Amino acid sequence: MMNPHPFSDYIEQVVGPIRAYDTRKDRIREELAAHLVASTEGERSRSGDEGEAVERAIRRMGEIGELSRSLQESVPRLERWLCTPLPALSWVDTVDRVMSPRPGEMPLRHAVRITVGLTAAIAAMMLIVVPVATTIQARPRTDWATTLHWAIATLMVAAVGSLLFTLLGAAMIRAIQEPRAGRLRIAFYAVLSSVLALHLGMSFAWIVSLGPRQVWPFARSDWPRLLAASLLAPPLLLYAARESIARQRRRDPWGLDELAR
Amino acid sequence: MRGHLDAMVLAALERGEAHGFEVLRRLEELGCGALALKEGTLYPVLYRLEAAALVRGEWEGDSAGRRGPRRRIYRLTDKGKRDLARRREDWTHFVSVVGRILRAPA
Numbered sequence: 382m383m384n385p386h387p388f389s390d391y392i393e394q395v396v397g398p399i400r401a402y403d404t405r406k407d408r409i410r411e412e413l414a415a416h417l418v419a420s421t422e423g424e425r426s427r428s429g430d431e432g433e434a435v436e437r438a439i440r441r442m443g444e445i446g447e448l449s450r451s452l453q454e455s456v457p458r459l460e461r462w463l464c465t466p467l468p469a470l471s472w473v474d475t476v477d478r479v480m481s482p483r484p485g486e487m488p489l490r491h492a493v494r495i496t497v498g499l500t501a502a503i504a505a506m507m508l509i510v511v512p513v514a515t516t517i518q519a520r521p522r523t524d525w526a527t528t529l530h531w532a533i534a535t536l537m538v539a540a541v542g543s544l545l546f547t548l549l550g551a552a553m554i555r556a557i558q559e560p561r562a563g564r565l566r567i568a569f570y571a572v573l574s575s576v577l578a579l580h581l582g583m584s585f586a587w588i589v590s591l592g593p594r595q596v597w598p599f600a601r602s603d604w605p606r607l608l609a610a611s612l613l614a615p616p617l618l619l620y621a622a623r624e625s626i627a628r629q630r631r632r633d634p635w636g637l638d639e640l641a642r
Numbered sequence: 643m644r645g646h647l648d649a650m651v652l653a654a655l656e657r658g659e660a661h662g663f664e665v666l667r668r669l670e671e672l673g674c675g676a677l678a679l680k681e682g683t684l685y686p687v688l689y690r691l692e693a694a695a696l697v698r699g700e701w702e703g704d705s706a707g708r709r710g711p712r713r714r715i716y717r718l719t720d721k722g723k724r725d726l727a728r729r730r731e732d733w734t735h736f737v738s739v740v741g742r743i744l745r746a747p748a
Contacts, residue, residue, distance in 0.1 A: 409685065411711045412685060412714050415662075415711040416662050416681065416685075441680070442680065442682040443681065447682075448682035451682075451683060452682075452685065452686050
């Protein structure tokens with residue numbers, strides 16, 4: 382079986398501009414690659430020349446713009462609209478680039494880097510927001526010791542959560558990239574993310590309960606919220622992992638390596 | 643030609659499940675080489691038919707023992723079979739009407 386690399390430029394020119402979810406675009410890429418591989422094998426058996434066979438297979442597929450347009454028309458309208466690029470969101474790419482693992486960076490080191498950065502950012506935000514909010518209120522509802530204890534609890538939970546969720550995200554990305562064997566692992570990580578979110582919420586409440594007021598901070602109405610947050614964790618983790626893979630692929634214009642396994 | 647491609651793809655899949663390249667090969671074979679299709683145009687048709695639940699596509703399993711990109715195998719659904727039957731009736735009616743008109747003596 383020949384390697385699909387000779388087609389990657391053509392496929393990317395066809396599929397790249399299509400406004401569709403990355404999963405759909407990946408599916409189209411893989412299907413076009415499979416078609417071109419089969420077509421080239423047929424051409425090669427006739428002519429015997431590899432380069433000529435590739436060229437003929439690509440020519441038989443059709444003109445890039447026309448194929449791109451007809452594929453675009455097969456995408457549902459809502460999806461087309463949702464995937465229309467918004468220039469204002471380009472900062473998301475910058476954030477993603479900063480937060481993505483650097484080349485050769487181990488998952489734990491990456492998770493620690495993200496955790497330190499995120500915790501520092503939250504701490505800095507607290508240093509500004511808490512005094513301002515207290516000043517605006519004029520008469521603080523809580524004393525400073527309690528406020529400090531809540532802030533520490535928030536930072537601790539944010540740090541642990543960030544560390545564990547970054548590791549979980551990396552594991553989820555690996556599982557997604559192994560579509561033929563990763564389904565069980567994906568399900569396991571999804572459940573784990575839910576349990577983790579639940580535990581983080583409870584840990585926060587527990588740390589707060591150790592503070593000066595010595596009271597459990599959760600009212601009865603907070604439990605459904607915590608449960609909802611824990612149920613939101615799996616889809617969010619999956620979405621973040623898929624987005625990360627897609628953004629990575631956009632940066633390294635579509636590695637066909639995984640298709641050539 | 644383009645307007646009838648959906649029906650032709652359904653007819654090709656009536657012979658049994660197939661991946662895109664095989665569908666194209668069947669169309670060429672059935673059309674005795676008279677069809678001059680740009681091969682890429684097949685995929686928007688397949689996606690449209692799949693979205694309408696007239697065909698169902700699944701990635702081929704590991705058992706195929708191939709390396710390289712996976713192929714997506716399409717098969718006709720019950721709805722697709724009914725749709726194909728309806729399209730055949732429409733086509734037969736169309737051909738008979740147009741045929742009568744064209745064969746009518748001056």
